[in-house]
Amino acid sequence: MTATQSTGIETDRITGWFDQHGAAVRGYLRGLVRRDDVADDLTQDVFRRAWQARASYQEQGTPRAYLLRIADRLVIDRARKNRPEVSLGDGGWLAAEPQDQAPAPSAGLMRAEARHQLEAAMELLTAAQRRVLLLRYYGDLSFAEIAETMDCPLSTALSHCRRGLLALRQIISE
Secondary structure, eight states: OOHHHHHHHHHHHHHHHHHHHHHHHHHHHHHHHOOHHHHHHHHHHHHHHHHHTTTTOOOOSOHHHHHHHHHHHHHHHHHHTTOTTOOSSSOOOOOOOOOOOOSSHHHHHHHHHHHHHHHHHHHTSOHHHHHHHIIIIISOOOHHHHHHHHTSOHHHHHHHHHHHHHHHHHHHHO
16 A cells, blocks of 8 residues: 555545534534633644544544544643633533524424523532543543543542533423
8 A cells, every 4th residue: 555545545534433422522622611712722732633643543432532632632721721711620511503493483482492591500510520520421422432532430430420410401401
């Protein structure tokens, strides 16, 4: 295989990853940083880093977990640099969802109210609980992949998820 053929295959792989996982990566980042422009920049950085590491990439786990791990590291690095748009300790969470296609305005209002309640409840969770819930339910990662992404034991990831879900149930029911 020539270098040109190898680059073509790698390009196809990264393009496929973007098509399959780009929305999940952007949604995860949007949930953490709460700004569309920053999430877009970070999403671009995730795929740029994946492209730069294409020669050393080895199939281990799922590509989505690999990309979300890169995204998680980028957010942590950005927060460490004291960027005002990134805060892992407190702040809001916004669900990125498609445009409302509901025919009835009341359905859109009910969905907006539910989203607002979820956003408010997510703000009350710890940063670790928020990250685990975003990775699990938005990123669709397994708990083993979450533990690897967050660089913590599996039991810790499970604990953060359980406590986060219990807290969400209590907050929303109140």
